[in-house]
Amino acid sequence: MKRPQAQVAVLQAADAQEDRRIDGVAEEADLVPEAATRAAFELEADGLVTVTEATLEHYDLTEEGERYVRESLPEQDLYEAAIDAGADEESVQMGQVIGASGLEGGAVDIALSNFARKGYGRIDSGEITADPDAAPGRDPEMHALEAVADGRAEDADADALDQLERRGLLEISEQTVRSVRLTDDGVTALMEGVEAAETVDQLTPELLTSGEWKDVEFTEYNVEADAEDVPHGKEHILRQTANRVKDTLVGMGFREMEGPHVDAQFWINDCLFMPQDHPARTHWDQFALERPDEIAHLPEDLVERVRSAHKNGVGPDGEGYHSPWEEEVARGLDLRGHTTSLSMRYLSGHEIGELEPPERFFSVEKVYRNDTLDPTHLLEFFQIEGWVMAEDLSVRDLMGTFTEFYEQFGITDLEFKPHYNPYTEPSFELFGTHPETGDVVEVGNSGIFRDEVLSPLGVDCDVMAWGLSLERLLMLMYGFEDIRDVHGTLCDLELLRETEVMR
């Protein structure tokens, strides 16, 4: 029969007549003790050996104990010095004997107390006498020390061993010792012949196809050890967040928009009914471009309708703004400050053709603001933009849609704080309860597009819209404190590698 190498070795080292200790077997078989023990138990399970356990006391000399074995016990030194000083005949000044003995420090106290305990003599009123018959050369404690040192602890006197442990010269511990003995089946197996199975490091195609894998033993690995680092890629955490948002919105029936980053102020601001002298339209807030500086073509009829909305308003009671409106300004190019420019392009019918209600559209795309860079503000960030176009939308529909969206991200108890935007009325800032901290935090801005926005675009139903920054959503969900660590060339690769994936 073929058995793994370790089992064969243990079988061969075991005896049918007497228990043999496994450590001895292991040594003989050139196995580590753990491997021999495991093999013994495997053999026991197959009825080839018996394994018995015994508890043995194990003795280890302390450093002090080892020193006394090499030299002698302090009380022996004291006794010799006392005999030399004649203390066996009459008492001698203790100081004289100690000085002659060469004992120092703590050894003096040890010597004195054991000298008396063992009856080597007497110590009285600073004088010492020695018993000439004491024969410290036959001291049982010294004998026991020497026996332990020689590995013959069984020869030592039990009381002496206890005494040595009390004196701190010896440490006694218990040890479980396992022994094996061949059973009759084991003897039979050996007589029939046992071969060691081959051990292999690597499972190979040859082993599999030849069927040899059945007879081989696989070398054991240290399965707990750390493995080498594997270079591994991961989608950027903001991309993961963006995809989570996109999945959610697609699931809610939204289609994705796409459009230019470099765009005319017309699409970015004028269509949104932002007056041309609005403070947010200065270059301090938006990135106006030096080159290219002007869009080649704007839809002329739309330009006229937008101009009219700004100058005269929309509808019989519409007033418009008392601000200048120049087409030249509208043609100026900016990096878009929001992706509402895409919404304007789509709603105008100039992007993918005229839209008929109902429609839902979204984008999660980059926008650019001339803001101060700080832990929560970047010059470019992702804006989530979404809108719903339908007949007769109410603020209740707006509330229902956004409640649904934010709940997908664990943000609940949405509150709608009436707000002002030039392009929506009514408008609401959205506040929600943070899933971790429970704080009420701002999560977006929303509203129903004004007639002054929709009418020039040729839309005669309602459109509600909202926006928020993706980075803000990420920070809420992940608790990042400095967005610059993940977005941009100052990013920390280690942080990106360690960031858990979004699920």
Next chain:
Amino acid sequence: MPVVDVDPDELRHLTGHDEKDDEELKSDLFDLGLEFEGWTEDDEFQLEFAPDRLDRLSVEGVARSLRYHYGDDRGVYVPTTNSAEWTIEVEDQPEERPYVTGAVVRGLDMSEDALESLIQVQEKLHATMGRKRAKGAIGVHDLTMLKGEAASDGTGKSITYTSADPDEATFVPLDADREMTPNEVMAEHETGQTYGDLVADFDRVPAIYDAIGLFSFPPVINGRRTEVSEDSRDLFIEMTGTDQWTIDRMCNIVCYALEARGGKVERVEVQYADDAPGEYAGRTLERPDFEVRTKTVTLDRIESILGVDLDPRDVVDYAERAGLDATETRSEDGVSFEVEIPPYRVDVIHPLDVVDDIGRALGFNSLEPTYPDVSTVGGRHERSRLEDAARDTLVGLGFEDLLNFHMTNEAENFDRMNVAPDDDCVGAAEPVTIQEPYSEDYTILRTWALPSLMMVLENNTHRRYPQDLAEIGLAAWLDDTENTGAAEHRTVAGALARTDASYEDAKARLQAIAEAFDEDLRTPATTHPSFIDGRAAEVVLDGESVGVVGEIHPSVLVEHDLELPVAAFEFRLDALE
């Protein structure tokens, strides 16, 4: 967003609600959309609010809104005004700043608080409606210090809004103790230095004279002679600007604030000369213009926006609580309301704005959310799907997906990569440039993404290697054939930084990408200043040259403080379509 400082004691006094403690006031203000931002050094509330209700830029305006909120006041209030004694004659005024308006307010008891509030409302109006004084600027004067000319029509007194030679006219401006010309004010006076630019290129600057002489140099600074103090009881208010409507509304907000302090508003006639520039030549305007405008809104529209059925009487009630007045009218088209708007409400420019007021009075948060019962089919844009598929492939090849800024500067995008914009190679193109950038780090849009990856490598030399980085993102450059003048592309860039990085490592990954997208890849040799000669190739996908692959040139590596080789590639995403 505008911030207004308001003394809570003043609020209690002006609303007549002495029993309200600070916390109650804060909560009531929050309901109105005025958020408590903190305390000022003088123990006043700092309140932030959206920039529509500019009538709340004074403690008096905030108090008025609170009184409506508490139900102490209802409906439209228009103060009565006394007939005009004073006239502003307008002639030869600068055509760049043709308009003026004004009012007289008498019988004020200008306490320290009242004076502070008056100064604040001026400053805040300048910053908002006045567009930093360019569109409208306010001057308030102690009436008793003015000496009117006999008005040209023989009745009352007049002052004159005209223009002056900036080197000839003189007056003692506020915060000065000597006579100065307008040019001296603009050059030497602190306020003049701040606002002088508004009129610096006028041939003749705006000026207001009375019988004694020049007393105001709008929009820059008033004269010291007519400075308002706590002893002032009667005030003359003038405003100049580029739009009559705007300054008239600013004037209304100031007049309402002063009227709430117990002042009596007296009209002023603004008499434009027959040959005066602007739209009002030959006309006389009576100001302040406290005309009540009306907006007509149907019950249907209110109900459809708010999503609830309303009793017309409730609509009238909500309107009154918002400080409006609504009159119900019925016709065959249904119920509608004629809603009156008080003269300080500059934000109401469409009937929808009235619906918003009614919603606020009703309480938007009392509405039950509903999910709109319309069905649409969702889906991703095809470019976004392509980008995701390419990104998944890169990540599968072990690349760390990065996200860098599209904005960068010429040094990073070109110089540090050994590339010049007019080279003929990947990355070389005339970039989109930003007007007046205020950070030299961000002056252009990147023309390629490899420089971004090199910067990330540069900033992470203390981190574990290998560093295999990739990015799919925007690259743009000037292109006359595009409507916007800029071509925008998605670009795919990858960089392998490791001790044994070689051309083959980069090409192997390109091959894997090409295979994943079933594209035929060829890599004919090329030269590129960012790469080592003999170890650079064009990326040709299905016969079209779309990018570059190779080993980065040692000079570029050293420039980026890198101490190990980098193999890299970059190509256009649309090649994978």
